[in-house]
Amino acid sequence: QVQLQESGPGLVKPSQTLSLTCTVSGGSINSGSYFWSWFRQPAGRGLEWIGRIYASGSTNYNPSLNSRVTISIDTSKNQFSLKLSSVTAADTAVYYCARVGTSFDFDYWGQGTLVTVSS
Amino acid sequence: DIQMTQSPSSLSASVGDRVIITCRASQSITSSLNWYQQKPGKAPKHLISAASTLRSGVPSRFTGSRSGTDFTLTISSLQPEDFVIYYCQQSYSPPYTFGQGTKLEIK
Numbered sequence: 001q002v003q004l005q006e007s008g009p010g011l012v013k014p015s016q017t018l019s020l021t022c023t024v025s026g027g028s029i030n031s032g033s034y035f036w037s038w039f040r041q042p043a044g045r046g047l048e049w050i051g052r053i054y055a056s057g058s059t060n061y062n063p064s065l066n067s068r069v070t071i072s073i074d075t076s077k078n079q080f081s082l083k084l085s086s087v088t089a090a091d092t093a094v095y096y097c098a099r100v101g102t103s104f105d106f107d108y109w110g111q112g113t114l115v116t117v118s119s
Numbered sequence: 120d121i122q123m124t125q126s127p128s129s130l131s132a133s134v135g136d137r138v139i140i141t142c143r144a145s146q147s148i149t150s151s152l153n154w155y156q157q158k159p160g161k162a163p164k165h166l167i168s169a170a171s172t173l174r175s176g177v178p179s180r181f182t183g184s185r186s187g188t189d190f191t192l193t194i195s196s197l198q199p200e201d202f203v204i205y206y207c208q209q210s211y212s213p214p215y216t217f218g219q220g221t222k223l224e225i226k
Contacts, residue, residue, distance in 0.1 A: 037215075047163065047206060049215040062214040063120075096162055103169045104210030105153040109162035 002026045004097050004110035012091075012117050018084040022097030022110055023077075030055045030075045035100035038071060038082045040093040041112075048093075052100055053080055087117045121145055121209050125218025131226040132202075137195045140221045142207035144188040151211035152190045154183055157204045157220075167192065168210075197223070 008020035022036070029036065038050040051061035053071045061069045065084065073080040084091060094112040101107035122145035132138050142152065150170040155163035166177050170185040180195045194201055202225050207218040 046220050047208075047217045049213075049217075052213070060213045064214070098162075101165075101168065103153065103172070104151065104215070105165055105168040106155075106163070106208070107165045107168075107174070109164075112162050 002099060002108045004099065004108055006095060006097050006110045006113040008113060008115070010114055010116060012087055012115060013119050014088055014117055015086055018082070018087050018091060018095075018115055018117070020082045020095055020097075020113065020115070021079050022081070023079050024099075025078070028075075029073065029078045029080065033102070035104075036073065036080045037098050037100050037106060039096045039098060039106075040091075041096070042093040050082065050084075050095075089117050091115070092117045120214055121148060121211060121216055123207055123209055123216050123218040125207055125221055127221060128219060129222045129224060131224045132197055133226045134197055134199060136197050137193065138197060138223065140192040140194075140205055140207075142190045142192075142218045144190070144209055144211075147188055148209045148211035150185050151209055152183075152185065153208045153210055154181075154192045155206045155208065156201075157206065159203070163206060166205075194223075199225075 003025045012018045035052040037052040053059045068085045070083040096112045097110045098106040099108040124143045152170045154167040157163045167183040171183045182193045202223045205221045
């Protein structure tokens with residue numbers, strides 16, 4: 001059973017960079033034809049896809065965040081990471097990582113981590 | 120970006136009822152439509168992929184269908200644990216987009 005777990009600071013100051021890591025267990029991040037994704041969800045609101053990465057390092061980002069987002073992967077640690085630069089209060093949300101399944105559905109999710117942007 | 124319009128935004132129903140949630144895509148997405156259930160404070164849970172393929176372990180009272188760019192999630196015989204939020208999501212092309220969500224409430 002694949003499991004994902006987000007980790008990182010819960011509080012980030014405005015204009016700084018938000019950094020989160022997703023650790024995958026129960027399977028290799030390098031196995032199969034899977035992408036790995038990040039999402040976010042502001043309190044009481046819907047889901048926003050941030051971007052995805054393949055084991056090779058190939059990425060796709062949401063154009064709404066493209067200039068501020070970097071997703072990377074470390075296959076040796078079975079982890080992938082998110083960096084979001086120049087954050088503002090509007091970036092306050094619960095951030096989720098997930099596996100992209102074979103139908104480009106999101107079949108396994110982390111539990112989510114709340115990141116608050118505040119001075 | 121492909122826009123997903125989900126309706127209704129909220130729905131009141133009773134245990135045992137049958138309900139239908141609709142999602143309309145702004146363009147053709149073939150059958151690249153997935154459904155998720157989200158309980159308060161929890162991550163979304165994948166229910167259905169490719170418009171109508173039920174994920175293993177998901178109760179058979181959940182069914183999905185497609186008619187052109189319109190997709191439906193039907194829940195037959197609502198159970199108490201079903202009164203949460205449901206989202207559709209298109210997987211036709213990035214950026215992957217979600218509907219606004221439908222909150223099922225107990226009448």
